[in-house]
Amino acid sequence: MTNVLGGRRAYAVWLAALSVYILAVFHRTSLGVAGLLAADRFHISGTQLATFTVLQLLVYAALQVPVGVLLDRFGSKRLILTGLALMTGGQLLFAVVGTFELGVLARVLVGAGDAMIFVSVIRVVTLWFGVRQSPMITQVTGQLGQVGAIAASFPLAAALHGVGWTPTFLAAALMGVVLAVVVVVVMRDAPGEEHPQLRLRAVGRSLRSTWDAPGTRLGLWSHFTSQFGMTVFTLLWGFPFLVRGQGLSEATAGGLLVLMTATQILFGPLLGGVVARHPYQRSHLVLAVVGAIATVWAVVLLWPGPAPLPLLVVLVVVTALGGPASMVGFDLARSFNPRERIGSALGVVNVGGFVASLSAMALVGIVLDQVTPGGPTAYTLDGFRLAMAVQFPFWALGALQIWRYRRKAIGHLSEHHPEALQALRDGESALPGISR
Missing domain, CATH: 1.20.1250.20 (MFS general substrate transporter like domains)
Incomplete structure (x- = not known):
């Protein structure tokens, strides 16, 4: 081969x-x-x-x-x-x-x-x-x-x-x-000659350069904002929310979690095709997905009484889109860093979603403990309304930071690499003078 x-x-x-x-x-x-x-x-x-x-x-x-x-x-x-x-x-x-x-x-x-x-x-x-x-x-x-x-x-x-x-x-x-x-x-590790390995004495300098690249932080906040809702739902709180809060049977709740996984598998390649064709709009795409997730959650949490099953289906499908959207963060890191720094850039980006997920998981648990001190058997819909609402500050903070670092990234390219900015607008995500 x-x-x-x-x-x-x-x-x-x-x-x-x-x-x-x-x-x-x-x-x-x-x-x-x-x-x-x-x-x-x-x-x-x-x-x-x-x-x-x-x-x-x-x-x-x-x-x-x-x-x-x-x-x-x-x-x-x-x-x-x-x-x-x-x-x-x-x-x-x-x-x-x-x-x-x-x-x-x-x-x-x-x-x-x-x-x-x-x-x-x-x-x-x-x-x-x-x-x-x-x-x-x-x-x-x-x-x-x-x-x-x-x-x-x-x-x-x-x-x-x-x-x-x-x-x-x-x-x-x-x-x-x-x-x-x-x-x-x-x-x-790489086709042809092996990719040169970073020397230990250059690690600190490389990590600083990676962090200083606005596209790295744009990728981090894109991952932070889009991934955590899906992770919190699938790993810990989704099943109790559906069963204790919404009154679904365990079989129905399990089916909705499977639907969430299937949605990710189905929509991931579609989103990847859009990202490949329109790299200049990548962060806009993330913001659109996050906005949709937050909107559906607001409707579900404000619904009088348990939400109807079709609305819960919409909730898990839209929340699942956060998984494919979070992958855009890694593509941003690839665009704004040279190959010798790509590992550290990917690591920085990957921190975002898991920090948000762990923080949101903990806050949901804290709120539930405060409003329903009787433990899991005492969880109520009203308790889950308050607890799951802790996600909204994360979405708001993340959206603000995506908007902020998108502007910084574009400004940086305009000042230092105008040819790269034009390449990005023309549909190229390998940026001249930056990624190679």
Whole structure:
């Protein structure tokens, strides 16, 4: 296979990396259907059970910038293999231990390994595909990752009830070993000559340059604003909101969550095509999606009594669009940074959505505890109205920052790289003098 941009070798390398990302999403979300079994196995309370997920995501978010710097230093292949080793070790530990403390350690290892995967895969896309292909491949990558979330729902639940806890998680860990072999055999960091690695003494200077690029912060705030609503809904509060707040059956609520995942997979490539054709309008597209999400949430929360099912369908479909919209942030980072800084730029962008998600998750829980102190069994629609309303300040802050940094990015290009600004308006996202 030849090593040309977008050729057969490019797709082979991308598919190897993508398979690891799907596994990472499976590991990240595997506690969802295993929560009750985990509470029994580890003899823990609901608060301790939530600690597994919160710590895992905290580790993921905290490692994004360091991982981005390491990515520029060592390349995607090494970081993907390291991430696979950590996730495999974490799931092996989770399969056999029975104490809360060791369970926490296992989820921390999973979070640390997971933190290395997505930005490494997006760097593969950036280096192996042309600028016209990258937005589409990036979207497809993000949405196909949801196959891991689907595998961590009904199939994982069936395995847990069929063969038990330890064999199920041991099998999940074994997949990491298999994919490590695939990565070693198939992957290369870049076509042709390997991309030069960033020297350690240049790390600080590179990170400052990455942060100073207005397009990096525009990407960060785009990710911050569009991703968190979907993440909060799917990972923690959507199911209780639909069942306790809206009065749906568990089966109907589960079906709506599956619909949300399907929407992401369907609309991601469509959005990627629009981004590829109209790069100058990327941040406008993000603002339009965020505006739609906030509007539908306002209608649902202000509806007198439980919202009708068709309106809830609209809610999950529109909220799901935040997933594909958040991927625009990575395309912005690619446009406004040279290839030797792309890892750190992707890491900075990825921080945004997870910081917003963790903050919003925590605030929703705090508000619910204040207005319904009786715990989950006492949750009410009015309590959820107040709690879910904490999302609106995040959307408002993020929209303001997107508008602000869009103006800064355009002003920077106009002053320092007018030819790049014209290229952007002409539909090119590889900007002369900036990205290459």
